[in-house]
Amino acid sequence: MKRLVALLLFFFSFSFAKPNVIATYPWIGDLVREVGKDRVNLYVIAKGSEDPHFVVPKPSHIARMRNADLLIMQGASLEIGFLPPLLQQSNNPKIQPGSEGLLDLSQFVKIIEKPEGVSRAMGDIHPEGNPHYQLDPHNIPILARAITDKLCQIDEKNCTYYKGNLENFLTRWDTKLKGWDRDFEKLKGIKVIEYHKLYDYLIRRYGMVLVGTLEPLPGIPPTAKHVEELLTNSKDVKFILQDVYHERRTAQYVAQKLNAKLVVLPHDVGAVPEARDIFSLFGEIVRRLNQ
Numbered sequence: 363m364k365r366l367v368a369l370l371l372f373f374f375s376f377s378f379a380k381p382n383v384i385a386t387y388p389w390i391g392d393l394v395r396e397v398g399k400d401r402v403n404l405y406v407i408a409k410g411s412e413d414p415h416f417v418v419p420k421p422s423h424i425a426r427m428r429n430a431d432l433l434i435m436q437g438a439s440l441e442i443g444f445l446p447p448l449l450q451q452s453n454n455p456k457i458q459p460g461s462e463g464l465l466d467l468s469q470f471v472k473i474i475e476k477p478e479g480v481s482r483a484m485g486d487i488h489p490e491g492n493p494h495y496q497l498d499p500h501n502i503p504i505l506a507r508a509i510t511d512k513l514c515q516i517d518e519k520n521c522t523y524y525k526g527n528l529e530n531f532l533t534r535w536d537t538k539l540k541g542w543d544r545d546f547e548k549l550k551g552i553k554v555i556e557y558h559k560l561y562d563y564l565i566r567r568y569g570m571v572l573v574g575t576l577e578p579l580p581g582i583p584p585t586a587k588h589v590e591e592l593l594t595n596s597k598d599v600k601f602i603l604q605d606v607y608h609e610r611r612t613a614q615y616v617a618q619k620l621n622a623k624l625v626v627l628p629h630d631v632g633a634v635p636e637a638r639d640i641f642s643l644f645g646e647i648v649r650r651l652n653q
């Protein structure tokens with residue numbers, strides 16, 4: 363009898379085991395939460411306030427990755443500084459490159475700013491083009507769908523549930539997106555400078571004009587020479603777009619010199635307290651640019 367109970371418990375736990383899903387960034391985690399809700403165990407590696415290029419790997423990440431059924435990454439080299447060693451040390455064949463349990467979301471969107479000749483020697487940390495594609499809100503439905511398809515693949519029995527949640531999410535997203543599109547219409551044609559090439563997808567989507575970046579190259583800190591050149595060549599700049607994790611002194615200096623407004627924008631869920639989820643992330647970006 364005892365053995366029978368043990369056996370039943372074993373099969374019970376097996377058939378109801380939730381897939382362990384790891385997301386590299388909070389915005390990916392939030393989409394997993396929308397689709398998977400309480401039927402997945404979710405763990406997110408990076409914090410929204412961290413530089414996404416330089417996430418600090420921790421032993422706790424390796425422990426989580428060891429038991430993962432699915433790892434969802436942003437790709438396009440964004441995680442190149444921390445994910446390969448974590449993957450190797452996790453020693454988990456399910457989530458290695460080429461496995462069913464690794465989903466690279468960069469495969470589903472059009473990557474902009476792909477360099478013609480790659481020159482890593484110059485220190486450019488965007489060797490495969492711009493990896494910050496989550497900041498075009500029109501990309502989000504495509505990415506939510508890709509996550510749903512993958513969850514269906516690794517956890518077939520809950521596929522109908524995941525698809526239902528996706529449809530619910532897409533309906534709510536579509537309504538919000540119409541409002542954001544209207545709000546951004548007012549910003550068409552305005553000139554902006556950004557610290558890092560972080561907001562390019564947003565800038566392109568809504569027809570803002572990128573005059574320059576404070577970094578001479580993605581990943582290279584501003585130099586006096588570069589900043590002076592930028593000041594000489596910039597006219598009628600309205601906003602200096604600053605992320606939450608770089609120093610602000612350069613942006614403050616440039617904003618003052620150009621009589622522009624310094625705006626700190628979240629780039630991920632959790633980057634600022636108001637960006638609690640993927641909806642409020644974009645809501646907050648819109649609010650800060652229209653203030």
Ligand SMILES: [Zn+2]
Nearest residue numbers: 415558559580
């Ligand atoms: Zn970057």
